[in-house]
Structures are given as structure tokens and as C-alpha cells.
Amino acid sequence: MEVCRTVGEVRAAVRRHRERGAKIGFVPTMGYFHEGHLSLMRRARAECGAVVVSIFVNPLQFGPREDLAEYPRDLERDLRMAREVGVDVVFTPADEEMYPPGYCTYVEVLGLTEKLCGLSRPGHFRGVTTVVAKLFNIVQPDVAYFGQKDAQQAVVIQRMVRDLNMPLEVVVLPTVREADGLAMSSRNVYLSPEERQAALVIPRSLARAVEAVKGGERNVAVLREMVRGMIAAEPRAQIDYVEIYGWPDLEPLTVLTDRALLAVAVRFGRARLIDNVVLEV
Ligand code: PAF
Numbered sequence: 001m002e003v004c005r006t007v008g009e010v011r012a013a014v015r016r017h018r019e020r021g022a023k024i025g026f027v028p029t030m031g032y033f034h035e036g037h038l039s040l041m042r043r044a045r046a047e048c049g050a051v052v053v054s055i056f057v058n059p060l061q062f063g064p065r066e067d068l069a070e071y072p073r074d075l076e077r078d079l080r081m082a083r084e085v086g087v088d089v090v091f092t093p094a095d096e097e098m099y100p101p102g103y104c105t106y107v108e109v110l111g112l113t114e115k116l117c118g119l120s121r122p123g124h125f126r127g128v129t130t131v132v133a134k135l136f137n138i139v140q141p142d143v144a145y146f147g148q149k150d151a152q153q154a155v156v157i158q159r160m161v162r163d164l165n166m167p168l169e170v171v172v173l174p175t176v177r178e179a180d181g182l183a184m185s186s187r188n189v190y191l192s193p194e195e196r197q198a199a200l201v202i203p204r205s206l207a208r209a210v211e212a213v214k215g216g217e218r219n220v221a222v223l224r225e226m227v228r229g230m231i232a233a234e235p236r237a238q239i240d241y242v243e244i245y246g247w248p249d250l251e252p253l254t255v256l257t258d259r260a261l262l263a264v265a266v267r268f269g270r271a272r273l274i275d276n277v278v279l280e281v
Pocket residue numbers: 028029030056058061128131132150153
């Protein structure tokens with residue numbers, strides 16, 4: 001496995017794989033790997049001749065009062081895990097490699113980013129689309145893999161790729177959960193044992209909504225209040241949002257007729273957790 005620190009190094013590494021006819025699969029990450037990341041890498045490994053993974057904690061997608069400084073990092077462990085799943089190239093640039101002095105170009109997707117996490121984290125998606133567009137330009141993959149846990153991010157990136165005619169396919173893979181249902185996230189390390197236990201109200205409330213839809217409930221306000229009520233009853237939970245939008249267009253809904261995204265963001269102490277489920281009628 002090659003570990004590249006500069007744009008020049010990763011471009012040369014990818015070129016060598018392309019010259020031998022390999023399809024390039026790319027998994028962009030911020031590191032501190034868990035099974036969710038590994039599932040994306042394994043899928044890329046199964047589908048592509050070469051697998052490239054980026055590890056970059058992108059300062060541009062963190063707000064001034066967010067957790068950039070504390071965001072968990074363990075490069076040695078990440079490299080070991082990447083090697084074990086058969087990754088070919090890891091790109092782990094320094095901040096100045098991605099944003100040299102004088103950097104002033106940004107990519108922004110409107111509309112889709114003006115709700116859910118876009119409201120509670122102003123500038124977040126601008127940071128995500130800017131870094132992902134840069135990474136796509138640097139690596140020039142044939143396929144890029146993202147997780148459904150960041151559902152809004154996935155649709156925003158798909159829209160950017162479509163709108164800017166970027167020549168790659170975006171594949172979105174299911175959320176990977178712990179045995180008790182909690183969605184895997186690098187930020188789960190912030191949870192105390194008590195908060196970790198309390199956070200199970202998230203998967204429980206999403207599951208309850210799925211059951212209610214199966215049972216015939218179609219009223220979006222009723223479903224939203226049901227989930228909100230369950231989470232609010234947990235004293236350690238501080239709700240950021242509980243919302244239901246059409247999937248995958250994220251249009252507002254009052255009645256479920258087709259597929260809808262039930263998405264939540266909830267704080268437990270220092271950890272802001274997001275999770276979602278697609279409700280199918
Ligand atoms: O999902 C993430 O880890 C990040 O938002 C991404 C896509 C790697 C961009 O920094």
C-alpha cells in the first residue's frame with residue numbers, strides 16, 4: 001500500500017494503476033476508521049482494480065465552535081486497517097497541501113444544503129463539496145463510495161457530480177450499525193457509557209417510525225412528533241432536528257406517498273449524532 005502526502009504523489013500512484021487498466025475506486029474519509037468506512041473500502045475492493053482512500057480532516061467543513069481540534073485521529077491504526085482490507089493507495093495530505101496560502105475557490109450546492117444539517121451547521125456543506133470536488137479532481141476516480149448515514153451529504157454530492165458533469169459514479173452504501181443498533185460514527189468516542197446507552201433512543205425511535213408506516217401511518221407531522229417525543233423523553237438527549245423530507249429530492253412533505261427520509265440530529269453531551277432511515281410506503 002502506498003501512502004501519499006502530496007497531490008503529485010497520489011496522481012502518480014493513480015496513474016500507474018490506470019496504466020495497467022485498473023478501474024479506480026475512491027473512498028474519501030476523515031479517518032478514525034470503523035466498520036462503516038471499512039464496508040465502503042471492501043465494496044470498492046470487490047468492484048475496482050485499484051482502491052484509493054483519502055484521510056483528511058477537512059477544516060473547511062467545521063464551524064468555529066465545532067470539534068475540529070478534538071476530532072479523533074489515529075493515522076497509524078487507520079493505515080493498518082486500510083492495509084488489511086487491501087487498499088492500494090492512501091492519500092493523507094496536510095492542510096496546506098489542500099488549502100495553500102491564497103486559496104479562494106469554493107463549490108456550493110444550493111437548495112439541498114439549506115435544510116437539516118445545513119441549517120444547524122452553516123458552511124458545512126460548502127466545505128464538504130469543496131473538498132470532495134478537489135479530491136475528485138486530484139484522484140479522478142471512476143467510482144466514489146459514500147455512506148447512507150450521511151444521507152444529505154450523499155445527495156448533495158450526487159447533485160454536484162451531476163450538475164458539474166463530473167465523470168464518475170457515486171455509490172451510496174447502507175449505514176453500518178453496532179449490534180445494539182447505534183449507527184457507527186467516529187464521533188461515538190465522545191460518548192460516556194451513560195450517553196452511549198441513552199443514544200440508543202435514536203435507532204429505537206427510527207425503528208418505531210418504520211413500524212408505524214408499516215402499520216399504515218402516512219401523516220408526516222404525526223410520524224415526526226412520535227420520533228421527537230420518544231427522543232425528548234430521554235433526559236440526556238438534546239434534539240437538534242427531527243425531520244421528514246421526500247427522498248432523494250429532500251422536498252417538504254405532509255403525507256407519505258412514496259419514499260421519504262426520516263433524519264435526526266441529536267446531541268448527547270459533546271457528541272452530535274446524526275442518523276436516518278428511508279421510509280417506504
Ligand atoms: O463524510 C466524511 O467523512 C466527510 O464529510 C468527507 C466526505 C470525507 C469530506 O471531508
